[in-house]
Amino acid sequence: MSQTILIVDDEKAIRKSIGEILSFEGFAIDEAADGAEAVKKIRENNYDCILCDIKMPKMDGIEVLTVAREEKPDTPFIVISGHGNIETAVDAVKKGAFDYISKPPDLNRMLITIRNAMDKKSLVAETKQLRKKISKSAEMIGESEGMKRIKETIEKVAPTDARVLVTGENGVGKELVARRIHELSTRSNAPLIEVNCAAIPSELIESELFGHEKGSFTSAIKQRIGKFEQASGGTLFLDEIGDMSHDAQAKMLRALQEGKITRVGGEKEIKVDVRVIAATNKDLLQEVEAKKFRLDLYHRLSVILIHVPSLNDRRDDIPLLIEHFLKDICEEYKQPVKQIDDAAIKALQDYNWTGNIRELRNVVERLVILSDKKISKKDVDTYILLK
Helix, strand or coil, X not given: CCCEEEEECCCHHHHHHHHHHHHHCCCEEEEECCHHHHHHHHHHXXXXXXXXXXXXXXXXXXXXXXXXXXXXCCCCEEEEECHHHHHHHHHHHHCCCCEEEECCCCHHHHHHHXXXXXXXXXXXXXXXXXXXXXXXXXXXXXXXXXXXXXXXXXXXXXXXXXXXXXXXXXXXXXXXXXXXXXXXXXXXXXXXXXXXXXHCCHHHHHHHHHCECCCCCCCCCCCECCHHHHCCCCEXXXXXXXXXXXXXXXXXHHHHHHCEEECECCCCEEECCCEEEEEECCCHHHHHHCCCCCHHHHHHHCCEEEECCCHHHCHHHHHHHHHHHHHHHHHHXXXXXXXXXXXXXXXXXXXXXXXXXXXXXXXXXXXXXHCCCEECHHHHHHHHHHC
């Protein structure tokens, strides 16, 4: 599908010459002979780029730019200016135009400017989509008493820099709590860096967290920046903190106490400004008694404790979660949202969810794929046993 460019100029010859060049390059072209016509077309259509002259009757290019920024803020706007209007063109860029091109337009410069403008538009659209996905992934679904308490705690804790320890079984959504805290915090514009302590071998966890200098060990062929430095100014989420080695725990304690880290093999102290949120499926006080976890580190991490209940302990939330997953999964598969009958919902509420939210989502996805237009109890009885 061709990308469409609107050319706005009161000189027909210029519209024609630019239009021919851009048509040859594969673009679809629309034209407007003055500012008023351009505004009407901008409101009625979606363009991939707008090329607009500054000096025109009825409405000048700056006025058209103002309307375009209000109506279609993501559409790149390129100003075409005569030599006497360069100052005005620069002013237009300050007001939101992507760039300006002088008359008569240089072919190569014009094409490069248009391509750059469209690339920027694509990046902006992609960024918005990613932000939407991230925001969606941090949604906390549920109205049970346990979930209400968690949401209230998050709202109180998020604006502070207090460290938080999130506990709960595998699959309950501990990472969602961390993301939500970060999203509502004053650090939300800085990165949220996640580390799964259970997935990293004990001999590499220190390098992962604190970084290393070149040559500090056999495979250290170049300097590495650790997760603490990457998260500086933002939030560091340490998942499965109970699986961290004793040596790493000692370094972690020092980093939390002093706000400084030292890379493996290095001597220089590096200041870091990090909010730490930790999560575990273990009882850390039992781990302390078994001498597998440091008590002083536990106290450092657990300024605020949030326990996420298992799905079996919040069965009232299951219908809401099913509705959310159905909408999410059907959107992902680009199909109409499937209905589910009450008997099927009741069967899912009565099921023993050992895998918690993660297992429920997998089951709903399976039902979406394998069932007909409406999910029935028979579908649940048939397909839930496939796991």
